[in-house]
Amino acid sequence: MFDLNKAISSWRIGLSERQTCEKSDIDEMESHLREEIDSLTASKLSEQEAFLVATQRLGDTNSLAAEFAKVNTSILWRKRLFWAGAGLLSYIVATYIAKCASTGFVLLARFTGVKGYSLGIVDLISQIVFFLAVVFVLYEISRRKDMQGGLFCKVADNPWGKFILFAAVFMIIAAGLAARILARATMVRMVGLSEYGEIAIFGAYAGLVWQISMPLILLVVVICLRPSKLRKAGAQS
Amino acid sequence: MTVSKDLVAASAGPLVLSILAQGENYGYAIIKRVRELSNGQIQWTDGMLYPVLHRLEKQGLIQSQERVSETGRKRRYYRIEDKGTAVLKEQRSQWMLVYSTLKQLWETKPCLT
Numbered sequence: 160m161f162d163l164n165k166a167i168s169s170w171r172i173g174l175s176e177r178q179t180c181e182k183s184d185i186d187e188m189e190s191h192l193r194e195e196i197d198s199l200t201a202s203k204l205s206e207q208e209a210f211l212v213a214t215q216r217l218g219d220t221n222s223l224a225a226e227f228a229k230v231n232t233s234i235l236w237r238k239r240l241f242w243a244g245a246g247l248l249s250y251i252v253a254t255y256i257a258k259c260a261s262t263g264f265v266l267l268a269r270f271t272g273v274k275g276y277s278l279g280i281v282d283l284i285s286q287i288v289f290f291l292a293v294v295f296v297l298y299e300i301s302r303r304k305d306m307q308g309g310l311f312c313k314v315a316d317n318p319w320g321k322f323i324l325f326a327a328v329f330m331i332i333a334a335g336l337a338a339r340i341l342a343r344a345t346m347v348r349m350v351g352l353s354e355y356g357e358i359a360i361f362g363a364y365a366g367l368v369w370q371i372s373m374p375l376i377l378l379v380v381v382i383c384l385r386p387s388k389l390r391k392a393g394a395q396s
Numbered sequence: 397m398t399v400s401k402d403l404v405a406a407s408a409g410p411l412v413l414s415i416l417a418q419g420e421n422y423g424y425a426i427i428k429r430v431r432e433l434s435n436g437q438i439q440w441t442d443g444m445l446y447p448v449l450h451r452l453e454k455q456g457l458i459q460s461q462e463r464v465s466e467t468g469r470k471r472r473y474y475r476i477e478d479k480g481t482a483v484l485k486e487q488r489s490q491w492m493l494v495y496s497t498l499k500q501l502w503e504t505k506p507c508l509t
Contacts, residue, residue, distance in 0.1 A: 183462075187423060187446060187472050194424045194469070195442070218443035226447040230454065 161207040167192065170214060177224030178238050179231055192217060248328060249297045250373075255335030257290035262342035265358060269350050278354055279361030286365050287372075294376060298383070399438050408440070408448045410491060413476060413484040416458055420475040422465075423449065449474060457483055 167189060174185055192213050199209035217223070228235065264285040265278050273281060347355050399407075415426050426449075427442050452458045457480030465471050476484070 183472075184446060184450070186470065188443060190469055190471055191424045191442065191446075216442045218441035222441070223443040226444055227450075230447045230450045 161205075161210075163196070163206050163210060166207075166210050170220075173220045174224065177220060178235060179224045179228040181231060181234060184227060184231070188217060188223075246377075249294070252331055252335065253290050253293040253297065254369075255332075255339065256293050257286045259335070259338045259342050260289040261285040262346055265346065266349060269354075275354060276357040276361070278350065279358045279364075282358050283361045283365050283368070287368060290369075291376075294380075298380060397437055399434075404438060404440065407438075408445070409452065410484065410487045411438075412445070412448060412452060413457065413480055413487070416474055416476040417481065417484055420473045422471040422473050424471075426474075452480070456480075 170192070171185055171189065174180055174188075175182075192210075195213040195216065196206070196209040199212055200206060204212065261282050265282045268278060268281045346358070350358070411430055412426060415421060415429055421429070423445055427440060427445055430438055430440065449458070449460070453460055453474070456477060458474050458476050460472050460474050462470060462472050
């Protein structure tokens with residue numbers, strides 16, 4: 160059974176994925192589409208036929224997006240900046256979580272009798288594992304269809320949603336900073352200075368690992384989230 | 397006969413301004429009006445009207461306002477501004493000039509002497 164609202168919302172997603180139309184542009188064209196569909200169904204076309212004819216008359220999404228790109232020159236940059244900011248933030252959050260969690264692991268290892276530079280190895284490995292885990296979770300969240308077209312846009316478009324989003328980000332950073340300070344202080348008190356020094360050496364190695372792995376992770380994420388692949392996924396669902 | 401793509405693109409601005417000069421209107425009705433007036437021979441890809449409207453609005457020639465219609469549907473109505481009226485006047489004389497030039501060329505019989 161053909162569901163008109165579903166068809167229209169997937170048409171909307173197709174258009175918003177091209178990233179050149181404002182939400183208000185798409186609203187305006189949706190209202191046009193519905194009016195055309197009404198007038199076509201009044202002349203004895205089925206809803207599905209009317210939808211097909213109306214979208215055909217409106218023009219295919221690629222050329223529409225290209226026309227809008229000529230008018231909305233700033234929106235593309237705004238969106239790119241937004242995603243760059245979101246990426247940077249994800250990186251900060253991922254490193255905070257990884258560092259705090261690894262400190263917990265080091266303390267746990269210390270209690271179970273691990274000593275000296277082995278603690279540093281525990282620190283290094285748990286940092287990497289947690290970092291990758293957080294990146295994976297963030298990736299899975301951003302890959303979900305409803306995060307791209309629906310939920311996320313709804314939150315970002317609502318003025319209160321925006322405020323809550325900013326507040327949440329601020330809280331995460333503040334909490335991360337506080338947790339790091341707390342974790343470090345606890346570690347110095349618990350493990351003693353020489354062992355803390357050993358851990359710090361491995362902390363420097365961890366820095367090296369970040370430098371090498373970050374561009375690689377970034378590359379993988381960019382390849383997995385490229386627009387053409389998302390479109391294919393959208394067409395299948 | 398349908399109008400060529402280039403001519404459609406060139407005439408879109410003046411057509412929209414002329415329709416809005418007769419009173420405020422919204423996208424779907426503007427397209428319907430163009431279709432009626434040209435007996436369906438000026439074929440716009442409907443969606444192309446909206447970038448044109450937004451460009452004219454950016455240039456300050458028209459102004460838009462979102463309102464709910466009698467049927468309960470949200471519509472964006474466009475209204476011509478003073479600057480738009482002035483630009484339309486200018487465009488009108490340009491189109492008239494082109495038209496009268498072509499007309500003279502096409503109507504004069506070749507002089508044989």
